[in-house]
Amino acid sequence: MRVALLAESFLPHMNGVTGSVLHVLRHLERQGHQTLVIAPKAGEVTADLHGARTALLRSVPLPSYPQVRVVFARVARLATLLRAFDADVLHLASPFVLGWQGVVVADALCIPSVAVYQTDVIAYAQKYGIPQASAFAASHTARLHRRATLTLAPSTSAIQQLEGLGVDRLRRWGRGVDAERFRPERRSEHWRGRVAAGGETIVGYVGRLAPEKQVEDLIALRDLPGVRLVIVGDGPSRSALERALPGAVFTGHLSGTELAETLASFDVFVHPGESETFGQTIQEALASGVPVVATGRGGPVDLVRSSVDGWLYRPGDVADLRARVSDLVGDPSKRRAFSAAARASVKDRTWEALGDQLVGHYEEARMLRPIDDAMLARSVTRPAAPSIAEAGPAPRWKRFVALGDSLTEGLSDSSRMPAGEYRGWADRLAQLLAHGNGGSSPFRYANLAIRSKRIHHLLTEQLPAALQMRPDLVSVFMGANDLVGRGADPRALARELEVGVRSLRDAGCDVLLVTPFLPRRRAAVLFARTFAEFNSELRRVAADTGARLLDLEAHPEIGHIDMWGADRVHLRSRGHRFLAYRAAEALGVPHAEALADLDATLHIDDDEAAGPGWLREHAVPWVWRRLHGRTAGDGRSAKHADYVLIERPGSTRSVPAPS
Structure with a gap:
């Protein structure tokens, strides 16, 4: 990989930003990557740069703080440097002035950019007694990091601060420590x-x-x-x-x-x-x-x-x-x-481990860049940063109905289930909601999802049945089967789904709207633009109707191969658990994240990822059904066509729908 690192400060002035850049250069050299450093020129550089090329640009010192240098580089100059280096990814170290020029050039050249948030410029402006500069710093920081392909923040507080500014695509990336030098x-x-x-x-x-x-x-x-x-x-x-x-x-x-x-x-x-x-x-x-x-x-x-x-x-x-x-x-x-x-x-906080994480973030940014380019070309919005606070505390829901296809039915989630039966994220979410309800009143749950179904099935079959059950919470997770079809129109499909969401809202139901997603595989790129456009419309639908949105494009972990089952198109148990807890967060269930961590330590998936028999066992039967106009859901009824009563963890009992 060819990594260009653009830093707001550099040698001979040593600070946290410079130190991190040097550690990154050392790790990338050891891994065989090529590097270019673009930074202010502030004096002679004699340190070992670990094979990195340098482009040190003319800079001026801040009058009140001469150790800090500012570069006003022309975009054309940066573009020339990045083209000549043929960069695969642009690493922005504590970006602000030079970093802004960097994200502009990255967009022009379609290079993925990874912005590393290291300096709280907003707080610095406040400390220096410049309130008008503080407001500018906040808006500029938000604009820059929203434009970057990915933003890495080092701490919980930094992530919360950036989320408050509306920055999306946030990942936690701390700092390593040299435990041999410091002991x-x-x-x-x-x-x-x-x-x-x-x-x-x-x-x-x-x-x-x-x-x-x-x-x-x-x-x-x-x-x-x-x-x-x-x-x-x-x-x-x-x-x-x-x-x-x-x-x-x-x-x-x-x-x-x-x-x-x-x-x-x-x-x-x-x-x-x-x-x-x-x-x-x-x-x-x-x-x-x-x-x-x-x-x-x-x-x-x-x-x-x-x-x-x-x-x-x-x-x-x-x-x-x-x-x-x-x-x-x-x-x-x-x-x-x-x-x-x-x-x-600090025994596990080595720069080697942090360097490996960083390279993983580079790879993620390279995967996301083509999706972003497709979004920009179609004026499509990127997902908002996930925010638990926006959802607010969970109401005391008593009747929950899940609508959808095979993912909501729970296919491939066989964890601790009899042969041929599945749990699924919606079943898991129902347990979390019942637990959050405190047991003060009965909690009823129905799951009308059926595998292979599409949006028109949701509108004509599942929605009428759900409305008759008078739920106070409904999850709507549908669209993937439509989007992979030939000639799919994502905007038209989203408008169809919007009709169903509005019907539920008009009936007084709270709605959890879930965006469909793809596994992180090369073949998925064929559908990436269609899914991105559909999900952009779902964000609008959620905002217009007051539905709660679980925007899974803001949780890229869901696409990781470890989340997917043997058939490569359904989540395995780990993926269903992840989805259930992200849904619980979106609904304001208390301590959902802590419960997720505990759950992960208590479960070992007994299902297997995709193996050599995938083509024979899954792909060929799917193609045969498509050629004959059939689906895996033909002749199947809903998983829980009527309410079941959830009395305690793991316990359900059928009850009649309320009259």
Whole structure:
């Protein structure tokens, strides 16, 4: 693969963005990929770039922060560079100014772009007291990341922030840590003796000295008895901090082994910044076996396990910061216990593992790019970011009816079922809804889905039957069989389905509308445009009718081969479980994600993925039926044509429909 990395900052200025780029270059070289770095030119680069070509562009420094360089590159210049390199994917490292030009060029050249969100520019603008710039930063960030093929965010808080801006196609991608460089054995008693000659407990900070890092909050620690405060780093706030903290040791910028030795020699690491999207120095402190006290906001929340390997204090509460540091300073045994837990917490966060994940994200972006191009050509909308909050809490539904085809019937979900019987995502969802109902009232469930059915069957057969049952919730998941037919008109089909959704809404039913999806296989590309156009229309239908939407294009995991059964066209048990819990989230079922994680650990799929007998057992019978005008659903009745009563997990009992 040929990967072009476009970075807003680069060597010789070392920061989190530059460090991540260097780790990525090292991993890509080891995997045999070719790389090109496009970045600001700010001085001589002598570091090992791991075989990467470079195109360093003329840049200007920010007046208030000369270490930060800004490139105003012409789109034509970037296009020339990317064409000459013949890039397969464009990696945008913390994109903003140069990154915007990058996504524009990527669209023009139809190159997939992967934007890595690393810098909270919005918070930085607020810290620098420029409210009008903050509003611009928010709108620009949203526009840029919505345009990228894929966005990688390092933490839960960063994902939530981007979701709030309407950014879609979000994936979690953290940061690796060099656990060989940063380790407890680097602790130096000689260094400690020089810095704290009186045997003081060393409390240290490592990072940029700038307003957005909130290092001034460490003033709350300056008079702690028996404490020596050490500040590692440089930046525009250094002079003011030296005046405010006259008793602290300021080392300036450190790197390499010198930084690792200093960090391991701390007794407590403090991190006060509230606008961190991740917190790489926190990981390095943990790897060094140093307990961490950090603010309970942003990236640190995912890294520090409060009361296990450190403390998270209330954001902005410097008294709480002081109390948490005092707790560790005064308890050496607790520091030792936290230290052991800190080191253990990073053992699986290697750059090699993160690099492999990144290459997987590149591959996903390459798969998505042709779909995006088809959408752009037809003015089709991309899926919105999945948001649990939008769905709101689940009402106390009492009667749920599922409409659809073989996927809703549950084909290939044979987990813990008698031979010839299937569960399916709708059955699983009914159990979750009954559980969420708290058992305060009976929960009734019917499943009118039949394999091979199409939208006109839903309208003429399933819908009338459902309306007679007076449900308060109906799931509508239909269209795949229509879309793979010859000459399918996705917009016309969506309008047909809209008629059914409106009928249900007019009858007072809540509706869960589910978008059809494809497996991640080469043959699926033949139908990708048709499905994308149909799903774009379903988003409009949901918005116009007030239906709740489960937009599975926003959950690309559903297309992974491990989700699909032996026949290659139906979900296996794992896929049905995934779909059920995503539906539960869309309906506002409490703790659906946590329940999904628990369920996954308790189940081992006993069904098999596609094997060598696929052609004989599945493909040939399907072709024979098509040639003879038959379907697998001929002569079949609905799975649960009347309500069944769900009394407890795994238990159902037939009951008559309400009169």
